[in-house]
Amino acid sequence: xxxxxxxGKYGGLKFVGHLDIMRxxxxxxxxxxxxxxxxxxxxxxxxMSFAQPxxxxxxxxxxxxxxxxxxxxxxxxxxxxxxxxNVEDIRIYSYRLLPEKAKTGMAIIAAADYEVRFRYGCPFxxxxxxxxxxxxxxxxxxxxxxxxxxxxxxxxxxYEHYPMEDGLFLKLSCGSVVNLKPETVMEALYSFAxxxxxxxxxxxxxxxxxxxxxxxESEEHCFLALEEMGVDITEPMCEGQSR
Amino acid sequence: MRKLALSDEIxxxxxxxxxxxxxxxxxxxxxxxxxxxxxxxxxxDVYEIGMSHLGIQILYDMxxxxxxxxxxxxxxxxxxxxxxxxxQKIPLFGVESQRPVKDFDILCVxxxxxxxxxxxxxxxDLSQIPLLSKDRGDDDPIVIGGGxxxxxxxxxxxxxxxxxxxxxxxxYQRLTELYKKVRREAGGDWRxxxxxxxxxxxxxxxxxxxxxxxxxxxxxxxxxxxxxxxxAGTIASFRPLYEDVPERIRKEIVTDVSDTYYPDAPLVxxxxxxxxxVVLEIQRGCIRGCRFCQAGMxxxxxxxxxxDFLKEKAVKLLESTGHEEITLSSLSSSDYSHLEELVNFxxxxxxxxxxxxxxxxxxxxxxxxxxxxxxxxxxxSSLTFAPEAGTQRLRNVINKGxxxxxxxxxxxxxxxxxxxxxxxxxxLGIPTETVEDMEGIxxxxxxxxxRFYEIPKDQRNGRVQIxxxxxxxxxxxxxxxxxxGMCTKEEFIAKARHVRNKFKEMRNAKSLxxxxxxxxxxxxxxxxxxxxxxxxxxxxxxxxxxxMFDAWSDFFHYDRWLLALEKWGIxxxxxxxxxxxxxxxxxxxFLDCGVTKKFLWREWEKAQQELxxxxxxxxxxxxxxxxxxxxVCFEDKSEVR
Numbered sequence: 001x002x003x004x005x006x007x008g009k010y011g012g013l014k015f016v017g018h019l020d021i022m023r024x025x026x027x028x029x030x031x032x033x034x035x036x037x038x039x040x041x042x043x044x045x046x047x048m049s050f051a052q053p054x055x056x057x058x059x060x061x062x063x064x065x066x067x068x069x070x071x072x073x074x075x076x077x078x079x080x081x082x083x084x085x086n087v088e089d090i091r092i093y094s095y096r097l098l099p100e101k102a103k104t105g106m107a108i109i110a111a112a113d114y115e116v117r118f119r120y121g122c123p124f125x126x127x128x129x130x131x132x133x134x135x136x137x138x139x140x141x142x143x144x145x146x147x148x149x150x151x152x153x154x155x156x157x158x159y160e161h162y163p164m165e166d167g168l169f170l171k172l173s174c175g176s177v178v179n180l181k182p183e184t185v186m187e188a189l190y191s192f193a194x195x196x197x198x199x200x201x202x203x204x205x206x207x208x209x210x211x212x213x214x215x216x217e218s219e220e221h222c223f224l225a226l227e228e229m230g231v232d233i234t235e236p237m238c239e240g241q242s243r
Numbered sequence: 244m245r246k247l248a249l250s251d252e253i254x255x256x257x258x259x260x261x262x263x264x265x266x267x268x269x270x271x272x273x274x275x276x277x278x279x280x281x282x283x284x285x286x287x288d289v290y291e292i293g294m295s296h297l298g299i300q301i302l303y304d305m306x307x308x309x310x311x312x313x314x315x316x317x318x319x320x321x322x323x324x325x326x327x328x329x330x331q332k333i334p335l336f337g338v339e340s341q342r343p344v345k346d347f348d349i350l351c352v353x354x355x356x357x358x359x360x361x362x363x364x365x366x367x368d369l370s371q372i373p374l375l376s377k378d379r380g381d382d383d384p385i386v387i388g389g390g391x392x393x394x395x396x397x398x399x400x401x402x403x404x405x406x407x408x409x410x411x412x413x414x415y416q417r418l419t420e421l422y423k424k425v426r427r428e429a430g431g432d433w434r435x436x437x438x439x440x441x442x443x444x445x446x447x448x449x450x451x452x453x454x455x456x457x458x459x460x461x462x463x464x465x466x467x468x469x470x471x472x473x474x475a476g477t478i479a480s481f482r483p484l485y486e487d488v489p490e491r492i493r494k495e496i497v498t499d500v501s502d503t504y505y506p507d508a509p510l511v512x513x514x515x516x517x518x519x520x521v522v523l524e525i526q527r528g529c530i531r532g533c534r535f536c537q538a539g540m541x542x543x544x545x546x547x548x549x550x551d552f553l554k555e556k557a558v559k560l561l562e563s564t565g566h567e568e569i570t571l572s573s574l575s576s577s578d579y580s581h582l583e584e585l586v587n588f589x590x591x592x593x594x595x596x597x598x599x600x601x602x603x604x605x606x607x608x609x610x611x612x613x614x615x616x617x618x619x620x621x622x623x624s625s626l627t628f629a630p631e632a633g634t635q636r637l638r639n640v641i642n643k644g645x646x647x648x649x650x651x652x653x654x655x656x657x658x659x660x661x662x663x664x665x666x667x668x669x670x671l672g673i674p675t676e677t678v679e680d681m682e683g684i685x686x687x688x689x690x691x692x693x694r695f696y697e698i699p700k701d702q703r704n705g706r707v708q709i710x711x712x713x714x715x716x717x718x719x720x721x722x723x724x725x726x727x728g729m730c731t732k733e734e735f736i737a738k739a740r741h742v743r744n745k746f747k748e749m750r751n752a753k754s755l756x757x758x759x760x761x762x763x764x765x766x767x768x769x770x771x772x773x774x775x776x777x778x779x780x781x782x783x784x785x786x787x788x789x790x791m792f793d794a795w796s797d798f799f800h801y802d803r804w805l806l807a808l809e810k811w812g813i814x815x816x817x818x819x820x821x822x823x824x825x826x827x828x829x830x831x832x833f834l835d836c837g838v839t840k841k842f843l844w845r846e847w848e849k850a851q852q853e854l855x856x857x858x859x860x861x862x863x864x865x866x867x868x869x870x871x872x873x874x875v876c877f878e879d880k881s882e883v884r
Contacts, residue, residue: 012264015254016513027565044597057255087268200252
């Protein structure tokens with residue numbers, strides 16, 4: 001059975017990198033006695049994949065991992081069990097059953113929500129600069145590739161945006177094909193406003209990760225939060241049991 | 244949410260910031276302000292190494308079980324953070340509470356190897372605690388040292404208020420109770436009272452309460468001549484300053500290791516520690532009595548934990564940590580009486596659930612090969628032998644029981660089972676070593692390769708690869724070699740080159756590889772291991788010159804150490820090369836580890852006569868550890884093992 005787990009990462013845990021978080025969850029699953037499936041072979045490993053790595057120093061309300069289990073208790077009780085095996089700064093929010101043929105979060109991830117705040121305050125008037133920045137027909141950034149420098153327009157990759165009281169909300173393209181980092185957008189904005197973005201200027205918080213429902217490129221984007229693709233489990237279940 | 248001692252800016256600018264955030268799973272997280280005594284336990288090396296140390300996990304758990312006492316931890320900040328903390332004058336903090344170390348009542352430092360001494364100074368210094376015990380006042384924590392290097396605490400005696408000699412499980416309760424009492428009753432000016440009274444507790448050495456005098460280069464202590472000319476420059480007397488302070492301090496040990504503290508839920512770090520697994524200590528001590536091995540002497544007598552205790556702990560520890568691997572810890576696992584039962588229990592209960600079982604320090608025999616074929620992929624693993632010396636003659640000198648036949652038979656069995664990689668560990672510069680002994684190293688390696696090629700081609704697995712490495716012999720206190728001279732750096736290097744050249748002449752040279760350790764570090768380790776109180780200013784000087792993380796080759800600065808030693812008139816040859824006479828007062832003679840000086844001297848003489856001594860189970864050799872009233876000394880020897 002495929003299960004999608006949504007979790008948040010806070011406080012000091014933002015200094016624990018992605019690879020260590022993967023190791024952390026392997027141990028956490030064992031402590032919580034999740035009946036997770038193992039790969040076959042001489043050194044079996046847990047079947048577990050993460051939708052999208054989170055950068056060092058970034059906190060989040062919406063991280064995802066997919067696991068496969070042989071049996072499971074209800075969603076509510078599994079959330080309790082896993083949280084009891086978690087440190088304070090990692091919280092599980094949902095534990096849902098996916099359709100048997102569902103692709104992993106990693107395979108379908110298409111967009112991510114971010115809240116961007118400023119560690120030392122924004123050096124320019126954000127509420128004035130942001131609309132002007134987004135009115136540009138193109139937002140070109142230079143990208144270093146193997147064959148030299150390349151210009152890319154990031155404007156079409158910014159799906160949603162609005163200034164907040166103390167920062168900025170951004171819904172950005174995310175995933176293995178076209179991944180736009182909030183730092184890249186902010187770097188372009190700073191440069192547009194006549195400033196240079198320092199490496200520690202931003203406080204980033206990820207809110208949610210989405211998959212794409214639209215089938216073709218010509219269709220309008222239709223995003224669905226990754227947890228919405230699964231359903232809550234209300235009765236304990238076993239592999240092979242009819243649903 | 245816990246407030247961190249370091250800002251985001253600092254944490255994001257250093258390597259592996261997770262080293263400094265604490266909050267690990269199973270952390271005690273007690274309320275610092277509500278405690279009677281706050282203890283900070285230090286491993287003076289980087290976090291990943293310190294977190295792997297079982298001793299701290301045991302004592303951390305023990306302290307935190309006690310009401311009114313909180314134990315936190317601190318490790319050496321890596322040089323990148325060290326630099327920032329110095330520049331910004333940030334006090335070093337306990338990783339869990341994130342409170343400055345100087346706000347704790349007691350700082351306990353475990354001393355696992357001599358090359359950590361400058362890191363001890365780093366930790367005390369960054370904590371903004373005076374480096375010298377005599378400069379500390381009533382607002383400073385008590386600094387306590389323990390662990391194997393406390394068996395010769397003298398080179399670092401000036402930096403510590405107390406050394407705890409032996410195993411921590413037995414006397415910390417008394418010590419913390421005394422601390423509470425003195426703090427309650429004495430008010431200000433408590434420090435000297437506490438130290439004086441602490442010296443009455445078994446196992447406690449308070450260096451400031453002792454006085455050492457030396458013979459000068461002419462062999463005189465004032466008007467008093469040394470009884471032998473060889474004693475020039477050595478210790479003339481070592482005595483307590485007051486009548487109530489004990490002359491000798493006997494180590495503390497736990498006699499019943501199946502009825503004592505052992506964590507059920509140890510800390511699980513976020514980043515990969517060197518030991519990223521459950522560590523089950525099956526026994527303490529070693530019956531073997533290898534003459535170069537300090538651990539084999541100071542941890543006597545052997546005390547086994549009961550099989551039921553270990554089974555129960557294994558289950559609890561795997562559940563509470565979620566680790567994917569369990570390893571057994573001891574100096575010689577093959578000597579544990581119920582090893583087979585324990586290993587089968589672990590394999591039967593956990594191997595199917597994605598848990599690896601690993602066994603270090605095992606003799607290579609049929610049991611080992613059967614075990615390995617069950618739990619490991621043979622293609623990926625290699626066999627390890629530690630003959631330590633190249634010839635039987637020299638192995639008799641060091642009392643290493645392993646024979647050439649054991650090695651060749653073990654290797655042959657393994658080769659037939661599909662193994663084709665062998666690692667060999669040797670030491671160069673062992674007392675009495677001859678050219679023949681040195682050349683015995685490549686010859687033995689070559690014999691193993693020949694044994695491989697004797698197996699018919701279709702029954703062996705490809706080509707054999709034998710990797711031999713040698714370290715240089717360092718003489719340690721409380722071993723039969725404590726009187727022996729060590730080689731100089733130049734002699735060490737010449738020996739290693741000779742061995743390397745001989746390797747090239749071997750028939751199977753293409754299947755053999757040889758490497759050796761740095762000689763510089765060995766020389767410094769030797770000086771620190773057998774040094775006395777006169778070394779302290781030079782260690783401090785080396786630290787001031789920037790020496791830190793000396794155990795890490797990349798950070799070891801031999802040139803700076805030489806300058807520091809020279810400035811304080813420390814002669815390396817006096818400490819390393821000199822062969823001592825029996826009458827010499829060794830700097831650590833006032834400590835009693837059970838094993839007597841007489842026994843060690845007898846062993847030193849037997850070594851020179853190439854005579855072996857039986858292990859503790861074959862027969863008692865009267866080492867002295869019997870005084871502790873437990874362990875192997877009282878086992879029923881009629882039972883055949």
